Structures are given as C-alpha cells and as structure tokens.
Amino acid sequence: MNFIDLFAGAGGLSDGFVSAGFTPIAHIEMNEYASLTLKTRTCYYYLKEHRRLNVYYRYLRGEIFQEELYNSVPNNLLSTIMNEEISDKSSEKIFNNIDNILQYRGINKVDVIIGGPPCQAYSLVGRSRDENNMEDDPRNYLYKQYIKFLNKYKPDMFVFENVPGILTAKGGKTFKNIIAFMKRVGYEVYAKPLNASDFGVLQNRKRIIIIGWRKGSGLKYPEFESINVNAVVDDILRDLIPLNPGEENNEYIKPINKYLKWSGIRKKNDVLTHHMCRTHNERDREIYRLAISAWNDGHRRLKYTDLPEKLCTHKNKESFLDRFKVLASDIPCSHTMIAHISKDGHHFIHPYIEQCRSISVREAARIQSFPDNYFFEGPRTAKFVQIGNAVPPLMAKGIAEKIKEMLD
Structure with a gap:
C-alpha cells in the first residue's frame, strides 16, 4: 500500500507508515533541512532493503560525505522528496511531479494521504504570544492545500494531524x-484527541487526529487500544554516556533494555549520533540544580517566582512560570516535546544533577520515539526544530497498522 506525505517535516508520521508496511509515493516539505533528513532516511530504507546498510553506517560515522551516500541510491528515488512550499503557486508543479512518479511506477491509485499543516497558527501558546491571536496568520488556511490533494488523488483514507488548539482557532x-471542506470532497470524517503515551511513547503528547474515508466505503475511524509498556523515562536515558554542557559523545554505556528493544529505538548494530548538547552559563546551571533538586524532593516543579532575585532575568512573573522544567525520569511519561527546545533547553532539563544540562539532540529524539538510526540533517538548532515538530513514529506506526488492517 502507498501514501503521499504532505507537510512532511522530518518524517515522523511517514516513518510510522513505512514501518507498518506502506510505501511512500512522495514527501512534500518546505524546510530545506527537514527535506534533507527525509532524503537521508530514504537512503536508509533503500540500503537496508538491498543489504548495504554498511554504506549508511559509514555516513553516520563520518567516513563518507552526504553526496556519496546520496549517490548510492537511485536518483529517481530521492527526487520523490520535494523541497517545496505547498501553495496555490506551487500546487500544479507538485501535482505534475507526483503524476510522473505514479506513471513511472505504474501506480494507478493512491491509498492514503497523510500529513499535518504547520501548527503554530493553531497552537494555544502561539496564539497567546501573538497580539492578533494568530488571526491574520496565513497558516490558518493551509488545510485548504491539503484538501486539494484529497480532491485530486481521492485516496481511500487520509490522516490529518494537528495540535488540540485547532479545535478553538x-x-x-x-x-x-x-471538516466541512473534507466532507465536500467526498469523505466521511471523524476527529479524536489521541495521546502518544497510549501508543507506547514515553511522552504525554496529545494531538487531534482527523481520519477520513471515502463516502460509501464502509470504513470507519479505527479503534485504538491503549498500550501499557511498563517503562519509565529513565529507560531512554540511562544507556547513553553522561555529558557536560557543550559536549558530544556518541557512546552507549549499557546494553539494550526491554523498552528500547520493544520500541525499536535501539537495535543491535546501531551507530549512535546526535548525543550532543548545548552550552550553559553558570546562572542557568544554578537554576537547573534548584529545579532538579525540587523535582527529586517530592516531584515539586520549580516556579519562576521561587527563584532567588539574583537568578531572575525576566520581569514577567505573571505568566510562563514553568519556563524551567525537569525531564521527569522516574515516571512513565515526559511532558510534551516542543520545537521551542531549539531556542533554549530550559523546558527540558536533564534529570541527573551531576550532568546539570539540558537534554541532548538524541535524548529529545528518543522522547519522540525516533530510532537511534534516524539521522537529522542540519545544525543542532535545525535538528531540535525537526524533532520538536514531529509526530512520534511509534504513534504513527500504531495508527498506520490499524489503517492497513482496514484497507487490506
């Protein structure tokens, strides 16, 4: 079965569908670094299928350059990743490209369309920070671009993912x-809030998942059973080597545990990458120690108003009082990973006081359930953005498996 991924980001949603046995027709993503990440992931799957993963691992170890990796797979495969903004101006070009792919591969029908337009315009935090409540943001209307693809390719089903704030935008x-537009182009539609934690992701991440199916098809919204994985957040932290602020060290120090094996986050021959973290000034580290100590003392969350005056740099003591937040390692779910981690790490402080830093790129990826063999292109900031915006692959896989069952 096949799918088209719109507003693909770094490919979290896509990766879940590939893991469930779907084949991508095309990914469309406007961010250059995310598009490169999609290309690199495409190389991974191609080389895995052709038993040449040693080439991919050489790239991860820095033994070959990106160009050599990309030259190791057919060019027509990488051209299915389109670094394009989806808009009225670009849609005809994108349609032509997809049509050519369908013709070249002899595909006469699109099974599923997936994707989620950028959520900043719908996010409650984004709206609270914008003086016009994001009312004038053009991203409010990107759903119309998504619906254009439904109308043209008429898939059996689609998955539209977004933040809970979309309900009140x-x-x-x-x-x-x-919902009205989706029904108008021929679909029965249902929307539900789903939590990534119910799919085995060690993160409390609520999202609105809209699923649609062709009218008269007899399909329906899948039923998802909650998975209890009997794990805590520390299970995705403790096998990684301790870091000081500003360090990178891609070493495992403990064997694969049950959760890492079950989730597929870590596999036997993985080459670890991205275990890198940002530097911090001493004032922030002092705040981090207070925050970690508070959490360790009865799971208390440090509020900004709890800080001694000498550590306060913001005059705002009315809102965003939880701007310093420790990653809770001894409970089953972390708080929600967000793209703001690219700007500072205050909201994701590592729980081990002896390290006293914000989490690494790889730790953030693991919270999102990305496997260790997933390589994110671009500078550290770009990697954090891609991770923070993603759909957890493990959640996506759970959704994809149910859809595959229904369409088989």
Whole structure:
C-alpha cells in the first residue's frame, strides 16, 4: 500500500507508515533541512532493503560525505522528496511531479494521504504570544492545500494531524471549516484527541487526529487500544554516556533494555549520533540544580517566582512560570516535546544533577520515539526544530497498522 506525505517535516508520521508496511509515493516539505533528513532516511530504507546498510553506517560515522551516500541510491528515488512550499503557486508543479512518479511506477491509485499543516497558527501558546491571536496568520488556511490533494488523488483514507488548539482557532470556525471542506470532497470524517503515551511513547503528547474515508466505503475511524509498556523515562536515558554542557559523545554505556528493544529505538548494530548538547552559563546551571533538586524532593516543579532575585532575568512573573522544567525520569511519561527546545533547553532539563544540562539532540529524539538510526540533517538548532515538530513514529506506526488492517 502507498501514501503521499504532505507537510512532511522530518518524517515522523511517514516513518510510522513505512514501518507498518506502506510505501511512500512522495514527501512534500518546505524546510530545506527537514527535506534533507527525509532524503537521508530514504537512503536508509533503500540500503537496508538491498543489504548495504554498511554504506549508511559509514555516513553516520563520518567516513563518507552526504553526496556519496546520496549517490548510492537511485536518483529517481530521492527526487520523490520535494523541497517545496505547498501553495496555490506551487500546487500544479507538485501535482505534475507526483503524476510522473505514479506513471513511472505504474501506480494507478493512491491509498492514503497523510500529513499535518504547520501548527503554530493553531497552537494555544502561539496564539497567546501573538497580539492578533494568530488571526491574520496565513497558516490558518493551509488545510485548504491539503484538501486539494484529497480532491485530486481521492485516496481511500487520509490522516490529518494537528495540535488540540485547532479545535478553538478562530473561535472554532477553522475546525468546522476543515471538516466541512473534507466532507465536500467526498469523505466521511471523524476527529479524536489521541495521546502518544497510549501508543507506547514515553511522552504525554496529545494531538487531534482527523481520519477520513471515502463516502460509501464502509470504513470507519479505527479503534485504538491503549498500550501499557511498563517503562519509565529513565529507560531512554540511562544507556547513553553522561555529558557536560557543550559536549558530544556518541557512546552507549549499557546494553539494550526491554523498552528500547520493544520500541525499536535501539537495535543491535546501531551507530549512535546526535548525543550532543548545548552550552550553559553558570546562572542557568544554578537554576537547573534548584529545579532538579525540587523535582527529586517530592516531584515539586520549580516556579519562576521561587527563584532567588539574583537568578531572575525576566520581569514577567505573571505568566510562563514553568519556563524551567525537569525531564521527569522516574515516571512513565515526559511532558510534551516542543520545537521551542531549539531556542533554549530550559523546558527540558536533564534529570541527573551531576550532568546539570539540558537534554541532548538524541535524548529529545528518543522522547519522540525516533530510532537511534534516524539521522537529522542540519545544525543542532535545525535538528531540535525537526524533532520538536514531529509526530512520534511509534504513534504513527500504531495508527498506520490499524489503517492497513482496514484497507487490506
């Protein structure tokens, strides 16, 4: 079965579908670094299928350059990743490219379309920080671009993912319009809030998942059973070597545990990458120690107003009081990973006081359930953005497996 991924990001949603046995037709993503990440992941799957993963691992170890990796797979495969902004201006070009792919591969039908338009315009935090409540943000209307693809390719089913704030954007009008447009192009539609933690992801991450199916097809919204993995957040931290701020050291120090094996996050021959973290000034590290100590003392969360005056740099003591937050290692779920981690690490402080730093790129990826063999292209900041914006692959796989069952 095949799919098209719109607003693909770094490919978290896509990777879940590939893991469930789907084949991608095309990925469309406007961010250059995320598009390169998709290309690199495509290389991984091609080389795995052809038993040449040694080439991919050489790239991860820095033994070959990106160009050599990309030259190791057919060029027509990498051209299915389109670094394009989806808009009225670009849609005809994208349609032509997809049509050519379908013709070249002899595919006469698209099974599923997946994706989630950028969520900043719908996010409650984003709206609270914008003086116009994001009312004028053009991203409010990107759902119309998604619906254009539904109308053209008429897949059996689709998955549209977004933040819970989409329900209340523009006083609820946006959500009503989205559903109405989807029905207008021939779909029965249902929306549910789903939590990544119910799919075995060690993160409390609620998202609105809209699933649609062709009218008259007899399909329905899948039923998802909650998975209890009997794990805590520390299970994705303790096998990685301790780091000081600003360090990178890609070593495992403990064997694969049950959760890492079950989730597929770590496999036997993995080459670890991205275990790198940012530097911190001494004032921030002092705050981190206080935050970690508070959490260790009865799971207390440090509020900004709890800080001694000498450590306060913001005059705002009315909102965002939880701006310093420790990653809770001894409970089953972390708090929600967000792209803001690219700007500072205050909201994701490593729980081990002896390290006293924000989490590494690889630790962030693991919270999102990305496997260790997933390589993110671009500088550290770009990697954090891609990870923070992603759909957890493990959640995506759970959704994809149910859809595959229904379509088989």
